[in-house]
Amino acid sequence: MNFGFTEEQEMLRNQVVRFIDDECSIDVIRTFDRDTNQALWKKIAELGWVGLTIPERFGGSGLKWVDLTVVLEETGRGLCPLPLTSNALACASILRSGSIAQQQEWLPKIANGSVIFGFGLYDEPNWIDKDAITLEASDHITGTKTFVSDALLATHVMVGVQTKNGPALCIVDGEAINSIALDVMDRTKPAAQVQFDQVPATNDRFIPLTDADLDYVNSCGAVAVTAEMVGAAEAVLALTSNYAKERIQFGHPIGKYQGVKHRLADMFVDIESFKSLLYYAAWCVDDATGDLSQAASRAKAHASDAFAQIGIDGVGLHGAIGFTAEYDVQLYLKRAKWARTMFGDSDFHYNRVATLGGL
């Protein structure tokens, strides 16, 4: 029985924390662009974080999603815009559903940082289902992918498409497409509308998705986003608790008043809870795939709503200063709004928990 991290995992965590402090602080993320990404991506590829879950035979570190979770918690804490989640999902899809040839072609390039993926699965804005993938593909693709994460930071995109054989993921070169930046609320999670105009698509670029494959990819997405939410929510709690210790009103620090203190305590209870649910889900990705859907849905459902409220109360408990663009807490509120629906909102995931629980 060991439901905790190893010394090596704690060292990895410290390494990520140092990197965020030194290279990707909040000041950096406020002006983050494609050039920043290129420079930092090279460094984290050398540190081995990009290929963390890629087997050693393909040039990766051969670690697991539990290790990736450690990285994503810390990048989430710093709201770091590096497209780790998109690339983790590209890796997970290629490893699970790709051919050997596809694994040999793409995984080493992801691991060494020369290929960076943007990732977009669905076209319907609020529907987690294979039928929500509507972009059609044959030997070429023409049409629009409405929401592709990180497309403008990437060299390639991996997008959900419908083929004559059913849903698939398709790998497309960045040069072949026209990506238009979306004006998104959370600028640390850039996304683009991607236009395809007679883009050739050869067989070796398609990764077919069975229902179980799609479920797996979506669950991995939920795990990755929840890992980022854990770090980000802890950052809000730390920021707000510290403010509550210093801000004096009516002669006392506001953290002395139970209206403030109890809300902060409830935040702690929520974060502890979705963190524990997340760790189990992350473990399931590699070690208990049969439990993954249920575990991922529990974690994402709980985190989606709890972090949304934490973002709101983090701003609210700060008072007017929290409302200013200059102060950092508002950035987390925006992340909470982004994370809430990605790979399924709480309604979707709780319904799945009910179904998997026998209702």
Added chain:
Amino acid sequence: MDFDFTPDEEAFRTEVREFLSENLPPRNERPGSFLREWLEKVRARGWVGFSWPKAVGGSDGDVARQAILKEEMALAGAPPLGTSFMGLAWVGPGIIQYGTEEQKTRFIPDILDSKVTWCTGYSEPNHGSDLAAIQTKAERVGDHYRVNGQKIWTTGAPYADWMILLTRTDFNTEVKHDGITCLLVPMKTPGVEVRPIENMAGDRHFAEVFFTDAEVPIENRLGEEGSGWAVTISALANERSSIGEVTQMSGKLEDLKQLVRESRKQGAPASDDPLVRRQIAEFETKIAAMKYNGLRYLTRQLRGQPLSSETSVNKLLRASLEIEMDDFAVELQGQEGVQLQTQTARWARSSLSWPNVVIGGGTPNIQRNIIGERILGLPKD
């Protein structure tokens, strides 16, 4: 990460399961003598006071085996391992930590053998959550203390043999936590009067307890005079892992799902109603959170890191589940839910009993203070 126990630990689990299959008949097949025999058998196995030192009659059971024992007992729906919940949960551990050798030989065997039951004299009419402000007075007179004052909400007082009693021996200390002294009091002591209080479920488990010149021998003092607060804190901190409670609540959730499958709402199966489905899933998720929180804390204990205030997290989760699950069931049953005589009255009854768990041992707001002050470092009230 792994969720495996060692082969030795798994062998212990097998031992517990074999014992249960041999000695725990289904509820409706248990003879009148069952409970007495059960208590003797689990005692003979060394499972009562399992974590206590062997020197006082325990088994020195380690943290992993404690968790396994609790989980298996709860999974099987077994009766408690002793008749004195409070004796096993905090009076015994308090005596082991603070008692004299004489007190250990005098009190511990009777707790382990289920010969006595204990109650806890902490709350007073004016001092519940603010426990350290208690006013029940104990004066030293010769070789005994003379106790005057009143306790209230004392669970189990109507049938307990002994009380662990918090008194004030010094009214002039600068800090209210000083001057408190802990006494072990026979309930038959002249001058101790118990008046049961009926609760909203119609039960009479708790009581007012009046002390009028009740004389308690000095050798019944637990710890030093004036150090009663330390004794109390250690007793309340003697928190058990929540693994048994999680198993018990998972069982309750399965019953609740069965109720949903059998119920109709607005003329349609309740299990098709999105809000019903969501509510059940939220309960399930919260119970899973308690489970995995508990396993993270268990891992810390296994690594030799003592637990502190994080146990308040699961207490808060449990408090809300205890209230909400029954409340949901009663609402789902509509006109039937409000009746106490129907077959489904189980939910109505338990919907009136949650304060046992939710208020006893520290209200949710006290747990929030603990988290806010001890974990987040916010200023004290």
